[in-house]
Amino acid sequence: MSDAPGGQPTAAPPTEGPDGGAAGRSARELEFRDPEKARALAEALERVVGEVDRDRVSVMHVCGSHEQSIAKYGIRTILPQGLDVIMGPGCPVCVTDMPEVDEAVALARQGVRVATYGDMLHVPGTVQSLADAQADGARVDVVYSASQAVELARDTDDEVVFFASGFETTAVATAAVVLAEPPDNFSVLSAHKYIPPVMEIVAEMPHTRVEGYLAAGHAATITGSALFERFVDRHGIPVVVAGFEPLDVLAGLVQLVELVRDDDPRVVNMYPRCVTEQGNRNAQEQLWKVFRPTGGKWRGIAHVPNGNLRLRDEYAGVDARRRFDIDVGSLRRGSPTPLTQACICGDIMAGRSSPHDCSLFGEECTPENPVGACMVSSEGTCKIWHQYGGHPDL
Amino acid sequence: MCLGVPGKVVEVKGDVAVVDFWGVRRETRLDVVDEPVSPGDYILNHVGFAIRKIPEAEIGETLALYSELLEEAGGDMMAEDVRDEIEQASMPSSDPTPGVPRGPEGNR
Numbered sequence: 387m388s389d390a391p392g393g394q395p396t397a398a399p400p401t402e403g404p405d406g407g408a409a410g411r412s413a414r415e416l417e418f419r420d421p422e423k424a425r426a427l428a429e430a431l432e433r434v435v436g437e438v439d440r441d442r443v444s445v446m447h448v449c450g451s452h453e454q455s456i457a458k459y460g461i462r463t464i465l466p467q468g469l470d471v472i473m474g475p476g477c478p479v480c481v482t483d484m485p486e487v488d489e490a491v492a493l494a495r496q497g498v499r500v501a502t503y504g505d506m507l508h509v510p511g512t513v514q515s516l517a518d519a520q521a522d523g524a525r526v527d528v529v530y531s532a533s534q535a536v537e538l539a540r541d542t543d544d545e546v547v548f549f550a551s552g553f554e555t556t557a558v559a560t561a562a563v564v565l566a567e568p569p570d571n572f573s574v575l576s577a578h579k580y581i582p583p584v585m586e587i588v589a590e591m592p593h594t595r596v597e598g599y600l601a602a603g604h605a606a607t608i609t610g611s612a613l614f615e616r617f618v619d620r621h622g623i624p625v626v627v628a629g630f631e632p633l634d635v636l637a638g639l640v641q642l643v644e645l646v647r648d649d650d651p652r653v654v655n656m657y658p659r660c661v662t663e664q665g666n667r668n669a670q671e672q673l674w675k676v677f678r679p680t681g682g683k684w685r686g687i688a689h690v691p692n693g694n695l696r697l698r699d700e701y702a703g704v705d706a707r708r709r710f711d712i713d714v715g716s717l718r719r720g721s722p723t724p725l726t727q728a729c730i731c732g733d734i735m736a737g738r739s740s741p742h743d744c745s746l747f748g749e750e751c752t753p754e755n756p757v758g759a760c761m762v763s764s765e766g767t768c769k770i771w772h773q774y775g776g777h778p779d780l
Numbered sequence: 781m782c783l784g785v786p787g788k789v790v791e792v793k794g795d796v797a798v799v800d801f802w803g804v805r806r807e808t809r810l811d812v813v814d815e816p817v818s819p820g821d822y823i824l825n826h827v828g829f830a831i832r833k834i835p836e837a838e839i840g841e842t843l844a845l846y847s848e849l850l851e852e853a854g855g856d857m858m859a860e861d862v863r864d865e866i867e868q869a870s871m872p873s874s875d876p877t878p879g880v881p882r883g884p885e886g887n888r
Binding site for chain 1: 784795813824826828832834841861864867
């Protein structure tokens with residue numbers, strides 16, 4: 387089956403600016419754009435899950451936007467009892483490890499100007515977040531894009547370090563500004579992550595059951611769907627590339643569970659409107675020209691071989707790690723607070739626990755006062771469940 | 781942070797395009813998109829870069845989804861992420877009335 391759009395653009399032209407109208411509508415009232423189609427897909431899913439020859443089927447997605455859609459539209463309320471859809475490490479901010487945050491904090495405390503995406507500001511390091519450092523007087527700028535960080539450097543003689551996070555989709559933007567001859571006072575502290583290797587690690591983790599993956603649509607826009615074929619060959623687990631619209635998610639799940647039922651591990655692209663088999667080759671060229679994959683620890687997950695993106699030697703001049711003597715020693719001598727130690731963000735990202743298993747969730751840990759990274763980012767499971775309610779009581 | 785947003789290309793200036801996102805004009809860089817882009821095309825913008833030219837047959841479906849999301853009140857997480865994405869493109873230097881809603885640039 388295919389979720390490709392019907393062909394005729396039936397969209398009413400958008401008539402309002404982004405802030406216009408509909409104020410006060412609750413998320414649930416929005417419902418599905420096509421309730422009948424949603425119902426048909428839900429029924430198909432129920433049937434297909436019933437046809438799998440065991441009690442439970444467990445699949446994982448690795449995209450914050452998927453989780454937003456699943457929670458926002460209450461998709462778990464219509465999932466069959468026998469199907470678990472868990473969120474894996476799909477939040478790049480959340481998997482940024484404390485030592486990486488410590489490097490940015492140390493640089494800021496050394497007097498270097500640090501520019502970063504807004505979500506990174508509140509991610510806890512060992513003893514401080516960048517927001518804490520800022521409150522202590524360090525210069526930290528929130529930017530919306532890598533280009534803005536470059537502009538910031540152009541407007542000053544100070545050293546500007548772009549603390550760059552995000553998966554391959556976002557790393558491409560960092561690569562492009564590195565290749566576009568940034569000013570001499572600009573450098574990059576890369577915390578970029580590469581999703582395909584972590585899918586391999588999580589699939590093999592002893593306490594995590596992954597029988598199929600729903601791969602993230604827009605990351606695959608860059609890498610292409612064919613990239614997952616090697617994973618499928620190695621692990622015998624099907625991968626379905628899906629969009630984040632609720633109907634896209636449901637259709638993706640039906641396809642995925644069909645592949646599980648038929649023991650037919652292969653890659654199916656259900657998001658052809660954004661993803662091609664080979665992806666965006668120009669973007670891939672730039673990405674791999676600037677970055678090389680190296681192993682590194684992902685917060686809460688494990689050491690992930692090839693999971694981190696670091697600048698290649700040719701770009702050493704733009705690499706903050708080689709440009710500065712980053713003194714993280716003083717930060718590491720501190721120890722995390724008891725609250726931080728009670729945080730189970732890592733188990734949540736590995737699919738072993740849900741936010742409701744955490745004693746801090748909604749109590750000590752809220753979007754206003756986040757303890758762990760999963761409550762900081764709009765792609766973090768905890769923040770998403772806090773807003774939308776997450777897992778309904780059935 | 782892996783959510784792109786579609787917009788209509790209004791003008792191409794070398795490696796940069798002026799793009800209309802629901803009446804908000806922003807500049808989007810064309811360094812990484814893998815097809816030539818000209819005025820009238822729709823692109824998917826992510827953190828200020830066009831990452832894909834949207835095939836013509838897919839434009840209507842893609843816009844419908846985002847229009848609906850953008851009708852959400854402030855504070856809705858997905859809608860905010862989409863708005864952030866629009867912010868992530870930079871303000872065009874030459875546009876005299878940036879951000880003034882002027883209705884759609886005609887998505888047909």
